[in-house]
Amino acid sequence: MNINVVYFARYREAMGMDGEELNGTFATLEDVRQELLERGGNWSVLGEANLMCACNQDLCKLDEPVADGDEVAFFPPVTGG
Template structure:
């Protein structure tokens, strides 16, 4: 399975990249997130309990299943004041 992963806002700044292509077997967005957070160091930012994600430009939950060719995005929750 080949996925394109995009990082936005603080996540992009923390991990130091906008996007990457990942190859592997991931049943869900959460499995992919755990894999990325397991890289340690700056990548642990993706282990945050509250984050937003999308699959193929549609907002979804971490339980969203993945398939080959999907485009995934991770971004922090938005707060305002």
């Protein structure tokens, strides 16, 4: 399965890239996140409890199913004043 992973805000800065294509076997966004966390180092920011995510530009939770060709996005929570 190929999925496109996109990183936003400080996650993009931590990874040093806007996104990437990821190949593997994933059932949910959590599976994708775990694959990335296994890289260690800067990727540990994806382990934050308040991480936000989207699948195909729709906000969702980590238990969201993923399919071949999906776009997955990870971003920190947005705050405002």
